[in-house]
Amino acid sequence: MRKAAVAVALTALLVVPTSASAGSGASWSTPEPFYAPSGRQMYAYAPSVIADGAQTYVYTCHNRVNGQIDDHVFFTRIGGEDHDVVRPGSGWDSQHICDPTVVAANVSYGGTAYRYVMFFLGTDLPNSRNQIGVAFANALGGPWVKYPEPIVRTPFSDPQAWGAGQPSATTINPNTGEIMLFYTEGGDGRTQAYFRHLTLGNMSNPVVGQKVPITNDGLADRGLHNFDVAYDPPNDRFVAIREAGPRPVGHPDFISERVEVVALRGGDMWAGKGTWTSIGTIGQDQTGYPRNHNAGLVRTVYGTLPSSNSVTAVYTVGLVGPHPASLYTYELWKATTPI
Numbered sequence: 238m239r240k241a242a243v244a245v246a247l248t249a250l251l252v253v254p255t256s257a258s259a260g261s262g263a264s265w266s267t268p269e270p271f272y273a274p275s276g277r278q279m280y281a282y283a284p285s286v287i288a289d290g291a292q293t294y295v296y297t298c299h300n301r302v303n304g305q306i307d308d309h310v311f312f313t314r315i316g317g318e319d320h321d322v323v324r325p326g327s328g329w330d331s332q333h334i335c336d337p338t339v340v341a342a343n344v345s346y347g348g349t350a351y352r353y354v355m356f357f358l359g360t361d362l363p364n365s366r367n368q369i370g371v372a373f374a375n376a377l378g379g380p381w382v383k384y385p386e387p388i389v390r391t392p393f394s395d396p397q398a399w400g401a402g403q404p405s406a407t408t409i410n411p412n413t414g415e416i417m418l419f420y421t422e423g424g425d426g427r428t429q430a431y432f433r434h435l436t437l438g439n440m441s442n443p444v445v446g447q448k449v450p451i452t453n454d455g456l457a458d459r460g461l462h463n464f465d466v467a468y469d470p471p472n473d474r475f476v477a478i479r480e481a482g483p484r485p486v487g488h489p490d491f492i493s494e495r496v497e498v499v500a501l502r503g504g505d506m507w508a509g510k511g512t513w514t515s516i517g518t519i520g521q522d523q524t525g526y527p528r529n530h531n532a533g534l535v536r537t538v539y540g541t542l543p544s545s546n547s548v549t550a551v552y553t554v555g556l557v558g559p560h561p562a563s564l565y566t567y568e569l570w571k572a573t574t575p576i
Contacts, residue, residue, distance in 0.1 A: 263498070263517020263574040268524045271551055272297070272313060273568040278304035280567040281311065282553040284533040285338045285405075285465070287377065288543050293535070294377050295551070296322075296355070297569070298335040306561060308333035310357055312378050322379040323357060323372055329387060330359025330370055338465070340408045341538040342416055344373050346384065346440035351375055353538075354437065356418060358402035359387070366391055367400035369420055371437070377538075388445060389420060389433065398424030405466045407475075407540030414438030417540075419451070421462045430461040432506070451506065455513035456499065458482030463493075465533040471545045473503040476576070478532045478550050481518060485528075489563055492530040495520030496552050498574070517574055519550060524570060526554035528563075535571075549573040 272295055274281040283298040292314065299311035301321050310323035325334050336358040344351045351373035359370045368387035374380060391400035401422050409415035414437040422429050430453075434446035453460040459482035466477045477500070480493035498516040505511025521527055532552035537543055549571055556566040 262515055263576075265517060265519060265523055265572040265574045268519070268570050268572045271295075271569040271571040272315065274299060274311075275319075276303040278561075278565045280564050281569060282531040282555075282567045283336050283403075284531075284551045284553070284569055286533050286535045286549075286551050287339060287538050288535050289377075289538060295569070296337040296339055298337070298531075306564070308335040310334050310337045310355070314378070318378060323355065323381050323383065325359070326383065328385075329361055329368060330357075330383075331361045332363060333360050334358070334370075336403050338405045339377065339538075340406045340416060340540045342408050342411045342414045342437065344414045344437050344440060346373050346382065349373075349382075351382070353377060354406070354414075354416065355381060356388070356404035356406055358404065360400070360402075362396065365397045365399055367402035369401055369404050369418075373440075384440065388435070388443070389418070391424070392422060393424040395424065400424065403463055405464065405540075407466060407468045409434070411539065412438075417468075419464070419466050421464075423462075428460065428462050430464065449507075449509045452501070452509065452511055452513070454511065455515070456481075456497075459484065459493075461513075463531055467534045467536045467540060467542045467548075468503070469500075469542045469545050474500050475503060475506050476500045476516070476534065476542060476548055477513075478534050478552070480530050480532070487557060489528070489557060492528050492555070494527065495529050496532040496550065498534075498548055498550060498576075500576075516548065516576055519552060519572060523572065524552075524554050526570075527557050528555040529553070530555070531567075545576075547573055547575050 281297040285296040287294045309321040312322040313319045369389040371388045372381040372383045403421040405419040430451040431448040436444040464479040481497040499513040535549040
């Protein structure tokens, strides 16, 4: 799961990336580099990607200081600016800020009207007690103004429980600030994905709906976690990308060897039922890297697919190796497939 310790001995050799091979289940384009952090000991992962006309923007979980493990949210305009936009605070999110997701929705907070909403994972501990925060801006590059408290708190009393995090969001009604928030809970020996219906138009009285479990039916292994979601309006379906199993045998064993794109009918998502169908997987056969994980989908600013005919996956690649050497190999690649 995101934001965990990294481990053990460097063993992998890269191969030349190719187009999709047998078993991937999709006609992927040849994987290609998308974004790499500058600096020898820098990392970037967990992308939230927005396509807006000819411009592409990406938010990542990224360290700010070379050689220092300190998760911040970075904003990158591909081919342009690249800087941190949300930093750890002094309270519940004082240790790490990670797992950004950004959508457009009208929100009033502190007497100011905002156009964009960012959800993020925050914690005051190194690897546990994660909670979900929210921030607002009038430009995709910020400045971002954080709401002082978590919008979704950890449900676990044990501070060593992983908590709530890995948010993804789609806009339901931008005019009223209605948003569908997806996320993961981990603790008490279980991991489960949920969604909530939020109404954040007036942040003096935010409405956070009850959590609804998301089905794992049709997912061969490991269930739904470390996932990003986009809505496909013409086909009334949700498309997700997740870390797929089986769990790696070697270290690091907490990030995946492959990611999978799957789809679920819209009505089934809202009802907390249904069966996911697989669109395709991406692994070492396609990328040449032994770890492929923490992925996102290219989406519009409302969290929808730019096209109902194809999907572009942006995923984190990495080597295996001793901590923190493997962490500093994390960068983003992308591939597209018809759907």
